[in-house]
Amino acid sequence: MQIGGNTYLVEIKLFPYLQGLVNFQKYSGQLRAGQIAVHHVEIPFFDIINYVVSHQAGYRTFELMPDRGFNYQGALNDYRTLFKTFELLCIHVTGDRTLADIDVIIRRQIEAWSFNAYIDWKAVKDAYEMAGDAALMLMWLLLNGELEAEYDEELANPAFQMVDKIVSHPRLWAEKTKWMVLQAYQDRYGQSLALMTNYSTVNEELREYPLDIHW
Numbered sequence: 001m002q003i004g005g006n007t008y009l010v011e012i013k014l015f016p017y018l019q020g021l022v023n024f025q026k027y028s029g030q031l032r033a034g035q036i037a038v039h040h041v042e043i044p045f046f047d048i049i050n051y052v053v054s055h056q057a058g059y060r061t062f063e064l065m066p067d068r069g070f071n072y073q074g075a076l077n078d079y080r081t082l083f084k085t086f087e088l089l090c091i092h093v094t095g096d097r098t099l100a101d102i103d104v105i106i107r108r109q110i111e112a113w114s115f116n117a118y119i120d121w122k123a124v125k126d127a128y129e130m131a132g133d134a135a136l137m138l139m140w141l142l143l144n145g146e147l148e149a150e151y152d153e154e155l156a157n158p159a160f161q162m163v164d165k166i167v168s169h170p171r172l173w174a175e176k177t178k179w180m181v182l183q184a185y186q187d188r189y190g191q192s193l194a195l196m197t198n199y200s201t202v203n204e205e206l207r208e209y210p211l212d213i214h215w
Contacts, residue, residue, distance in 0.1 A: 004042030012037075014053050016090035043089070045082045053091060059132025062177040072183040076143070079180065083144055093140040099147065103162050105134040110165060113172050131172045135181050138162055142184040154192060159185060167199040175203050 001010045001018065012019050021039060025031035043049075048064045051057065065082065068075040086093050094102070109131035116123035141147060142159065151157040163185045167178045182199055186192060 001037045001039065003039045003046055006042075006047075007036070008046065008050055010050060011054055014091075017088060044085050045078075046085070048082070049085060049089065049091070057129070058093070058136045059129045061136050062132065062174065062180060067176070072179070075180060076183055076187055079139065079184070080143055083140055094137045094145075097137060099138075099141055099145070099158055099162070102134050102137050102141070103158060105130060106138075106162055106165055109134065110169060110172060113169075117171070128172065132177065135166055135173055135177050138166075139181050139184045142181075142188045147188065151189075154189075154194065157189065159189070160192065160195070163195060164198060167195055168202055170202055178203065 001008055001012070001022075010018065012022055018037075018039065022031065022037045025037055031037055045065075048061065051064065052061050061082075065075075066078055068078070083093060097105075109127040112123060112127040113131075116127070138159070147159060148157070151160075154160050163181055166173050166181050173181075178199060182192075182195055185195065
């Protein structure tokens with residue numbers, strides 16, 4: 001399919017918006033045999049979205065997104081654009097999961113990693129992937145979801161507890177993932193000294209003993 005000035009191999013049925021466009025072009029006579037469907041306007045980050053949707057690899061989104069270093073506002077704007085593009089394409093990042101549902105996923109993957117680390121690589125790999133998916137869903141809720149705006153105490157905020165699990169875990173999430181989830185939380189709720197401290201402490205150790213994965 002041609003999107004803007006680029007041509008992509010797209011499994012159309014995975015993209016309801018594009019499926020509707022192709023059907024319209026077929027039935028209106030705009031798309032003839034041997035022609036490829038055309039979306040004349042560029043779709044932001046479509047190369048990344050096409051990959052993660054086609055491969056069911058939401059956990060790789062953090063790796064594939066542009067690296068803006070410590071320009072977190074620019075990076076957050078990239079993710080806001082990414083999530084708006086998911087919505088345009090009628091793809092639900094969370095799959096209608098609530099904050100509590102995502103918390104369950106995070107807890108289970110931490111348990112799976114703790115139980116299987118250095119024993120069952122397949123189970124650990126599955127935990128990495130599902131944990132990365134959960135981080136992306138949490139980030140979507142922080143930037144776009146209808147979460148409680150204020151808490152009397154930071155520890156009472158379930159989103160704080162979830163972000164703390166992510167930034168404090170030594171191996172299950174890569175530093176780039178942790179950094180973006182942390183910045184999304186602080187963009188939503190304000191600066192957190194506790195989270196920044198935990199992030200800095202754990203990731204100093206992580207830089208000394210780096211991960212062999214990227215998500």
